[in-house]
Amino acid sequence: MEGELQRIVGRNLRKARLERGYSQEAFADYMGVHRTYMGSVERGERNLTLQTLEKIADFIGVDPRRLLDEVDEQ
Template identity: 45%
Template sequence: MKLRRVVAQNLRRLRRKSSLSQEELADRAGLNRNYIGMIEREENSPTVDALEQISEALGVDPVVLFQDR
């Protein structure tokens, strides 16, 4: 599986598990809601900085975003 898909699926799963909308997650991470949506739809590859911000907003280790499930 491509890494972009793994990150997208993990991001969506973790966001939903936290009961957050894309907008709520984006606000917590200091990112644009459209950017979060584009990552989840595999339309955009997140930067390392964005992954760090997202993982902090979700309260998870960044490595979790890369784990193939």
């Protein structure tokens, strides 16, 4: 399904951000982007570059591949 990987990355990013106690605004500030941009990433509306994915993963301390894996929420 087109765009599904973007949605998976967004869900994983939001989960990891919340687990680490970052607000969307604080996280966006660190990344040097606007909060609304981060919101659109988390909703799967933005297509990230691999470089941006690596930067985000480095900041939250996870392997970038973890953000690409679909996690069963049940």
